[in-house]
Amino acid sequence: EIVLTQSPVTLSLSPGERATLSCRASQSVATYLAWYQQKPGQAPRLLIFNAFNRATGIPARFSGSGSGTDFTLTISSLEPEDFAVYYCQHRSNWPLTFGGGTKVEIK
């Protein structure tokens, strides 16, 4: 089973700042990595698939990068609605797994 480790666990930033979230895989997942956003009391929402492709309707301030074992989700300038928990997920093989999440909170 591929383990995905996200860091930091919590990121405290102000609106307008740049957020950089990391996801590291225990073995290579090529570019088979996705990112999701989850707000309290809501279902997750797909942001990025295949490492850098934005899902339909996702603003351009969200970008993904990386390959192999190291991946980054960048939010270029935080909007108030971006404060949430973010998860990465691989699809390299079975079982699919998620990272433990990074909470982006208002500083």
Added chain:
Amino acid sequence: EVQMVESGGRLVQPGGSLRLSCTASGFTFRRYSMSWVRQAPGKGLEWISYISGDSSAVFYGGSVEGRFTISRDNANSSLYLQMNSLRAEDTAVYYCARVSDQIVFDFWGQGTMVTVSS
């Protein structure tokens, strides 16, 4: 509009069984693979099961394999999860999710809560 609505979650005793349902609308159900993903209170996401559009491929996460069974009824656009031998650690919100051709979860239901407790 793509929509999934889960149902069937409730309080159940350890060792008991439960069947969750997910009714989908707004897309051609039989053309999509589907999955169940759960989230324990205050915890992260855990993928637990996958089924292809024609039910020919089925996969499970290690924590539920042998106890849970995923199935679907394409005629009624419905997805199911039969859960047996339930444990306290199965307590979670259970989400039904549509699986894209890139094997990511592009649409999610709002979830149904399962509580396993005596």
